[in-house]
Amino acid sequence: MQLEGKNVLITGGTRGIGKCMIQELVNGGVRHIAVIARDKQNLKQLSQDFEDVKFIRITGDVANIEVLREAAALIEDKWGHLDILINNAGIVSAGPLEDIQDEDLYDQVAVNITAVFLLTKYCIPLLKASKEAAILNISSGLGLLGMPFYAAYGSTKAAVRQFSDAMRRELAPFNISVTCSFPTATDTDMMEKFKGRVMDSPEFVAHRSIEGLLNKELHVIFGGEERLRENIMNFEAPKEFDKMVAQNYEDRKKASLGHKAV
Structure with a gap:
């Protein structure tokens, strides 16, 4: 798959991995990009940073169904079809489950997975x-x-994987590929609490994710061989993985406290 001339919709594209993905798209020849984001000023800044791009800027929260419907309607009206949908927006509220505010639990589900369901649904006719x-x-x-301490966040992100696999199989007859990317710790605003830790750069994550999309990879997994070994252990020997995680339980708990990015 080539990027040049494609119409793209991305959520959360004004900063972090999302903005770096826009740079990747532009480098590949994309000139029509629709972006859904909450910050109107950051959306305006995109037009200054990427002067050759004709943006459709949708200001709003992806947790708002009407915002998602409006985005699909605008794309149908202005472009008639969509070539690439990137569900990127996400939020996190970590810590012991009993200490997380109810609203934060609801919001993580709404932004991280319900919005992915709905926006994909509205865009399927455009992608077809x-x-x-x-x-x-x-x-x-x-x-x-x-x-x-990441039960809610991790569960929403696990749902994204399941959804991706299911939609890949559902949309295969229509020549629509589906790629799911699994970043580890990335140096973005969401990880501000962990400054000083070795993390992937958002540029690297964006590059590999877009590369995976173009190559029609099923999964793009970050974290190297160590993460692959952990994945295998978690599936084949979960009790052994439990023991490994338990060795630094208190450190994990302490690190999660105050980790909130919305």
């Missing part, structure tokens, strides 16, 4: 109208491994 279409869903390494 493309000669060759693709969906890129951004999950998380925590969507592969159930880790303490």
Whole structure:
């Protein structure tokens, strides 16, 4: 798959991995990009940063169904079809489950997975109208491994993987590929609490994720050989993985406290 001339819709594209993916798209020849984001000023900044791109800017929260419907309607009106959908927006509220506010639990589900369901649903007719279409869903390494203190966040991201696999099989007859990306710790605003830790750069994550989409990879898993070994252990010997996680339980708990990015 080639990027040049494609019409793209991305959520959460004004900063972090999302904005870096826009740079990748532009480098590949994309000139029509629709972006859903909450910050109107950051959306305006995109037009200054990427002067050659004709943006459709949708200001709003992806948790709002009307915002998602409006985005699909605008794309149908202005472009007639969509070539690439990137479900990137995500939020996190970590810590012991009993200490997380109810609203934060609801919001993580609404943004991280319900919005992915709905926006994909609304965009399927637009993607079917493309000669060759693709969906890129951004999950998380925590969507592969159930880790303490990230039960809600990790569960929503695990749902993104399941959804991606199901939609790949459902949309295969229509020449629509689906790729799911699983970043580990990435140096973005969401990880501000962990400054000083070795993390992937958002540029690297964006590059590999877009590369995976173009190559029609099923999964793009970050974290190297160590993460692959953990995934295998978690599946084949979960009790052994439990023991490994338990060795630094208190450190994990302490690190999760205050980790909130919405």
